[in-house]
Amino acid sequence: MHKDLTEELSIEDYKMELENRIRNLLWTVSGDFLLDVKPDVSLFLRSKEIALYDGIKQGAFARYFDKNLLGLYLVKKIYLDASETELTGLTQLCIEAAVGDRICEERPGVRRMRKKALEDILDQEYENLPFYDKLLDRLKIAVFRDVLTGSVQPLEKKLSAFRDQIYACAESRDTMELIWIIDSLYNAVIDPDFEKKNGSLERVMAVTLEELTEFGWEDYLNEEMYEEALENYVEKLTDRMTDIEDSSLTQDMEEKRKVKNKITVISEEALQKAHTYVELNFGKTYLTPAEEKRMNHLMCRGIHGDCSLYFTEGILKNPVRDNYQYQYAKRLRNKNIWIYHDKHRIAKRNIAILTELLKKALVIRSENQEVLSDRGTIVPSRLWRIGRSCEANLFKRILRGDNTDFVVDILIDASGSQMSRQGDVALQAYMISSALSNVDIPHRVMSYCTFWDHTILHRFREYDDPVSADEDIFNYVTSSNNRDGLAIKAAGYSLLQREEEKKILIILSDGRPYDVIINRPNAKNPAPYQGKYAISDTATEVRRLRSQGVSVLGVFAGEEKDLPAEKKIFGKDFAYIRDIGNFSKIVGRYLTKQLEADN
Template sequence: MNKEETLEIEDSRLELENRIRNLLWTVSGDYKLDMKPDVSLFLRSKAIALYDGIKQGALARFYDKDLLGLYLVKKVFLQADEGELTAVAQLCIEEAIGEKICEERPGIRNMQREAFEDILDQEFEKMPSQADFLGRLKVAVLRRRLDGGVYRVEQKLQPFMDLVIRSGEAEDTMELIRCIDELYNSMIDPAFEQRRGSLERVMAVTLEELTEFSWEDFLSEEMYEEALESYVEKLTTNMAGMEDRSVTEEMEQKRQKKKNITVVTPEMLEKAYTYVELNYGRTYLSEAEEKKINYLMCRGVHSDCSLYFTEGVLKNPVKRNYQYEYAKRLRNKNIWLYHDKHRIVKRNISVLTDTLRKSLVLRSETQTVLSDRGQIVPSRLWRVGRSQDAKLFERELKADASDFVVDVLIDASGSQMSRQGEVALQAYIISEALSNVEIPHRVMSFCTFWDYTILHRFREYDDPRSANENIFNYVTSSNNRDGLAIKTAGYGLLAREEEKKILIVLSDGKPYDVLVNRPNARNPKPYQGKEAIADTATEIRRLRNLDVSVLGVFAGEEKDLATEKKIFGKDFAYIRNIKNFSKIVGRYLTKQLETDG
């Protein structure tokens, strides 16, 4: 792959990921299927990368990939070799689905051929020795496919090739698992069954046994509660491929060397963290909590980023430096604006409170419905034996008026500086009204400094009303990585027990995080333009698919309104004048309160 193609991959990573996902969804027919595409395979071969996505889709369609993945984990738990077991599974899976997808979609055959040719060509230097039966079998399987099924193998390999061919006739997942298990036991570890037991013993391993086992040695990431889940996901993803991943890693290392990518030392990272702590206040998370949330959230386009959670430099300063004094001045400025517009703000709070209260009262009203149980209705007894309608009773249904939770997320990037006070007032109005009707809510702001996305918490869900005053600590600075902030806020919101979840985002519709190239530091890929807009919109769609109602409150320049529409769709509000704020936001919240979840 030439230099231009490499740069193209770096510039369109999100587009390539979407392309692979679309192939997977089209082939599988399941548009809810989750997958993390391996874009690094494009560095090796476009055909390998695309065929990898196609195979994962086909595997999910024709077989139970979760059961296959669980079998592999259970076999590894009983001390099978992970690498060799995965390689054996790859051969059998290719035979089981490779021809099926080509027959259904003839256009895939050319891509399959090109992918196999690229694998053989790129892994030529690692061609197996005479003693490497598994490597030689892989070459034979690939060449057999390229030769239309007529490739002859040496006599020693024939029994193993027969098992691979038998995989192509597997009608269900357990039959495919039996082929994989028999091939591993006969070729890789003939004593496995005697030492560890048959396939029945493997499948009998319980979830409790797996959960209690430490998978630390099998994971590239640090150990977290989701270690077993991460390991299952890793094996399930790897089993569909055919390429040697060590070759992919070597090619990636060579690319990084050519680009002079700097490896950031722990000392450099610690220095950057200390600087963030000094300017934004100490974090309220423990080290373990911080590591866990970063591991879960900072992936894909945000993989070189970090999250930092704070209550602000005024609430928890390291020392009273210039940043502390600057934040203090801005708080006073926000409070001064509040006093200047005191009547307007109070009026907005009152109107929004009344609107929400009326909706909650209506929701709490008792509704009588016909049912198959409850209090009998004598006038309906004539239906017995004469009608299929067995609803002879009445029941009173009372909706739960308190089953709501709200998150308010505020863009605190430098582009909001001219509107800082107005934005703070908008968040304060929402928070006061929600407190008045006792709906639990959290208020946070976000901005990005260097590779850190700073999440400044003003109040937590169940804090008392007095915590709303913290919103006047709202300070703007630096850039904004909206997709990461929204994803992280959504993670906390989804963990709540309330049935109806609402996220309100106050932003200027301009996700932008382009880091100046700092030496000896992590420099995430520029986050701007179409890619940043698409990423932010994707996170919002993901939350909506999980039944979170998302409202975008536009607090920016009119020229950026079109971008806001792309990100939030129809559910966004443009506030031209703060006097109308409560009516516009109230209409949206009322709609959510009056809609059964």
């Protein structure tokens, strides 16, 4: 652990150093020290060279071209029904061609960094998902390989002609020339009918700001941009123009034109790609195909009928390969461990208090009793009964207390909304698990999040695992959405299969169930899983488990404004931890009440 802590501290220092380096590179290359700099330090998790080269290219582009003019063109083109993802992807490739060689000639030291950045992108993006059937991706691969080999490689005639147009960007004298090439390529490569349907470049540039302001941007923006003002959208779009990496490996799988009321209809082929992504980024499943099919058949019904369950022990335990997500998960584990060390005194005190509370509650159950028996240790004073009594009971036995009447499940919300609290949530789960381990109560710990139609249940420890398994909770990583009702239903099903008489489920969540619906073709689209609809479904699953004898406690790990939703879901049995120092007392009170009630 101490080694991991040292690594985490060095990572934080490294990130700060990297941000400064990117900022300085961008200013130096652009020659404009007043330039608004936005270093993407998150890229360093993928590759140092990608992050640094991204900063260099931002500076070079700002030096040679007008990014605001190009950004405005993109917005206008999208307004006329161009695909945002493909237009920005093509623009990024053209900008790479326009400034890549120029900056390498001026600064030869950049050449090695550029090659390594492009090499890392090819390795990370195009080894992961089968995107080779897309013309734009094939062009991107061809351009990158030319840079890496140092010469123009043979290519089929049609693709070669498009690549030549991209390379013509290097000769662009101003931004409008670059825009003309991008527009012409889009109409040829992405949408050959665009000009016929929506007009030429002249029509695109003639779109007024008034038209843009009045336009319904919700049809085009992703979830993060939803309901943002036009100027913010333009700013975000221009920030993405120079990116050569795919900021989200799932964007090409999303068919944005089919989005309506946040319900997305996708093909079976795309669903298969989603499953590949899940396996690569969340780790292999520990279920057999038959077991997985059975669980999905049992659990994914009703409003969850178009969903899937995916059971894994995480990418750190069962990776497909050592990819970006694997390295990212390692760094987040280090961060969680660092938070534990930072608060280790509070954590140890909470674990000790909670352990003591549980021991007291179990004292009667765990008390040893001495009874007479027909086997055990002989009692000399009772030997006279031999031949005189049919119930001699010449021996004594010790009946040891049995704690196995209790079993606990801990379920942790691992959606993206928990990212800012990730370390603290992991710490809370770890404290409960450690205390339960100390008193030998069997318990399981899992987290849940939802990506596309997959609700991922990440198992950190199984019921009867040794104490050492508690540390696997620090593998907790947050991402994507959360379909709380389905996750609780699945966890509850496994819990109900246990033989213990008293079953307890502890759920650490933020009271905000939310999932973008993903539907297979010809499926009946239910309402979006959010707001009252999602809260009602989650509360129903909690009540259903309680009616089957499971005690359910909600531990609130969210923002105060979401407390009313948490109360609707869990009723009176929920705990709001304002101060982590009081964690053991609040959770301990609930657990001891359950243990004593059974007694």
